Amino acid sequence: MEMEKQKSEFNMAVATLQRMHNLLVLVSIASSSLDAHSWFHYLLPLYRELSPFMKKDKAEEYKEKIKSMLVEINDWNKKSTPYGSAAISSELYFKLHTFEMELREVMDDQDLLTRRGEDASKAFK
Secondary structure (H helix, E strand, O other), rough: OOOOOOOOOOOOOHHHHHHHHHHHHHHHHHHOOHHHHHHHHHHOOOHHHHHHHOOHHHHHHHHHHHHHHHHHHHHHHHHOEEOEEOOOOOHHHHHHHHHHHHHHHHHHOOOOOOOOOOOHHHOOO
């Protein structure tokens, strides 16, 4: 007879959400600064945090996008100088923007951004 596993009173949910929040802040700063390198590299740990919530085929699709964008980010880095960053191409900007929005959709689908089904009027009571 197999013993039933007890559920822990503690888990990493709050810490995970805090890390995701911190990454989203950094993503926002990097994207508004048009810093493609930082934007991309802040999206990567966000992807890693979200990957357990993704279907396997979607996670694989994102891996391929990451590989593709990494080549472009490396090219962008080569054009940058110690005195400033190269201008971000509209194509690379759109790829980063789209990837960010897709990750945010995963968060939304998993109710990691906002809680659903609750009366919003009671949220701060």
